[in-house]
Amino acid sequence: MEWAYNVYEDRCPTRMVLDRxxxxxxxxxxxxxxxxxxxxNHIxxxxxxxxQKVLSQTLKRLERDGLISxxxxxTVPVTVEYALTPLGRTLTDTVSALAHWAECNMDAVLAAQEAYDAAVERR
Structure with missing residues (x-):
């Protein structure tokens, strides 16, 4: 299948999405x-x-990209809620898998880092 965009091209706009x-x-x-x-505030x-600043900036970027609403x-004070858009919901399985992969594999990553650092010190 051929795509309209190619993430391997340096000027492809998909790079911005991947960066986000x-x-x-x-x-x-x-x-x-x-x-x-x-x-x-719950987030x-x-x-x-x-x-607060980073949260606000990140929420604005995700909203601009159409991933959240x-x-x-x-109310007094004003209540603001954020939710995934239909486009954002297409990412839920991928994002969850990535976030929770880190939780499940952190011990292995730490062990690999220790082994690497020990090997570099012996060089």
Whole structure:
């Protein structure tokens, strides 16, 4: 099958999408939104270590890319919820597999890093 885009070409716009999806915060946000819509502060509490600024920037980028939607409710204070769009939902299995692959394989990665570092020191 031939595609209209080629990710191996240096000027292909797909590189921008891959760059976005390779970001750890984007992966965690997309995985967190896998279920029901979630409020901004709830996302911030759930994803330890993300700053308010980085969360806001990442949400805006994902919204611009059409992967998430933003709903504002006229409450005091204003309530904002984020949810996956139909396009974003096409990524749920992939994003979840990537995020949870890291959890399942972290011990093996750490062992490989230790072995590599030990071999480099012996050189």
């Amino acid at each position: 999806l390779a970001d750890k915060w984007a992966v965690l946000i997309l995985d967190r939104l896998r279920g029901a819509p979630v409020r901004f 911030r509490r759930d994803i330890k270590g993300i700053s 933003r709903a504002v409710f006229p």
